[in-house]
Amino acid sequence: MFFPRVFIEITNICDSTCIYCPNSIQERKRGSMDIELFKKVVDDLFSNHKTKKIDFHILGEPLLHRIFFEMVSYICSKKKYPVTLEVTTNGNLLIKDSIQKGLLNSELDIIGISVRASDEHEYRLKVPKNSPLNYEDYIESIKSFIRKVHEANSNQLVSLGYFHTVNSAFTLVFPYPFITEKSQILNVTKSWHDLIKGYKQTIPFEKIKIPSLIAGWSYEKNVSLSRNLEIRIEGNGLWQNKLISDDYFVKEASFGKCSLYDNLSILCNGDIVGCCLDINGENSFGNLQHSSINEIITSKKYTDFKKNIEKSRLTLPLCKRCIGTICKKDSGKEIKLGPPRFIKYYYLIKESPGLFLKTAWMRCVKYFRNGLLFHILS
Numbered sequence: 001m002f003f004p005r006v007f008i009e010i011t012n013i014c015d016s017t018c019i020y021c022p023n024s025i026q027e028r029k030r031g032s033m034d035i036e037l038f039k040k041v042v043d044d045l046f047s048n049h050k051t052k053k054i055d056f057h058i059l060g061e062p063l064l065h066r067i068f069f070e071m072v073s074y075i076c077s078k079k080k081y082p083v084t085l086e087v088t089t090n091g092n093l094l095i096k097d098s099i100q101k102g103l104l105n106s107e108l109d110i111i112g113i114s115v116r117a118s119d120e121h122e123y124r125l126k127v128p129k130n131s132p133l134n135y136e137d138y139i140e141s142i143k144s145f146i147r148k149v150h151e152a153n154s155n156q157l158v159s160l161g162y163f164h165t166v167n168s169a170f171t172l173v174f175p176y177p178f179i180t181e182k183s184q185i186l187n188v189t190k191s192w193h194d195l196i197k198g199y200k201q202t203i204p205f206e207k208i209k210i211p212s213l214i215a216g217w218s219y220e221k222n223v224s225l226s227r228n229l230e231i232r233i234e235g236n237g238l239w240q241n242k243l244i245s246d247d248y249f250v251k252e253a254s255f256g257k258c259s260l261y262d263n264l265s266i267l268c269n270g271d272i273v274g275c276c277l278d279i280n281g282e283n284s285f286g287n288l289q290h291s292s293i294n295e296i297i298t299s300k301k302y303t304d305f306k307k308n309i310e311k312s313r314l315t316l317p318l319c320k321r322c323i324g325t326i327c328k329k330d331s332g333k334e335i336k337l338g339p340p341r342f343i344k345y346y347y348l349i350k351e352s353p354g355l356f357l358k359t360a361w362m363r364c365v366k367y368f369r370n371g372l373l374f375h376i377l378s
């Protein structure tokens with residue numbers, strides 16, 4: 001079977017307490033995947049399935065895994081076809097030279113660093129209160145790593161992750177706006193561009209396209225600064241509405257469009273879950289300690305889930321909640337976020353015609369595969 005993306009959570013232990021993450025309310029036992037299970041997963045994946053991308057993350061900080069680099073090497077020794085390897089890290093451990101060297105010498109293609117913070121205040125929403133790492137040291141260590149990647153003329157891409165909170169459900173619950181204006185994207189881009197100005201792989205600033213932030217825009221936007229550096233601007237959500245406060249409740253949905261179920265998500269204890277948002281492993285389809293990927297994804301439970309969700313039918317409680325509508329508890333009023341779909345499509349055609357065509361094509365394919373009901377409901 002083909003999975004566009006495989007998430008292997010090698011640990012759910014983390015050294016941060018980001019307010020936008022459900023890590024602190026995670027009910028799973030904390031732990032790390034042992035090498036034997038990891039090898040079993042990788043062998044099984046490359047022998048019987050295909051994927052384009054492997055990411056070492058669901059929750060937790062992957063660089064805390066004591067044999068992280070050994071795991072990356074193992075994948076590279078076993079891969080039978082080209083696959084992009086990506087790690088998403090909070091960047092705290094880049095303060096260590098050994099980690100920077102390890103990343104540089106590894107065969108990772110993308111090193112995603114969830115910077116999120118554009119100043120000291122936002123940074124403090126990320127790290128534990130007693131963290132000895134201050135904002136300057138944190139940013140400086142990321143900068144030194146970026147310089148090294150450019151100097152080595154490596155093929156690795158460093159992707160710096162930022163959040164936008166335009167019309168985001170996140171701001172209903174947390175009074176912390178992250179990026180809300182195009183000018184902020186411009187400032188962030190400028191500050192990172194200044195760092196890499198002299199390198200030959202750098203794109204001249206005037207040629208960089210800064211995206212606008214359309215209210216309710218949900219597409220991820222990547223701003224390319226050089227062959228080795230990009231800024232990734234993502235919308236920020238409430239993790240299946242799990243981070244919602246007591247002032248709100250969720251009206252569950254029975255129908256709705258999901259775009260994550262096609263991936264394969266493996267938790268650090270070996271459970272296969274429906275998507276990378278199932279942070280508590282509420283809906284485990286089976287465990288890879290005792291079964292193969294194939295045995296799990298051909299089980300009735302899994303195939304029923306896939307069949308239903310492909311047709312936009314939400315049968316699992318966590319999916320119903322995830323796609324559900326947030327309502328005010330006192331008035332029962334539904335919270336509507338974002339502009340009507342035609343406005344989003346207008347800006348999508350204007351700003352990213354390629355992405356629009358891709359989205360339209362995927363919808364056509366699903367339309368023919370799943371019929372009119374899907375089209376109307378999604």
Ligand code: SF4
Pocket residue numbers: 014015016017018020021022023058059060061089090
């Ligand atoms: S670093 Fe990642 S896993 Fe850890 S708390 Fe922050 S978002 Fe969550």
Ligand code: SF4
Pocket residue numbers: 240257258259260261274275276277278318319320322323
């Ligand atoms: S609808 Fe279900 S499978 Fe899709 S993202 Fe939400 S919880 Fe995951």
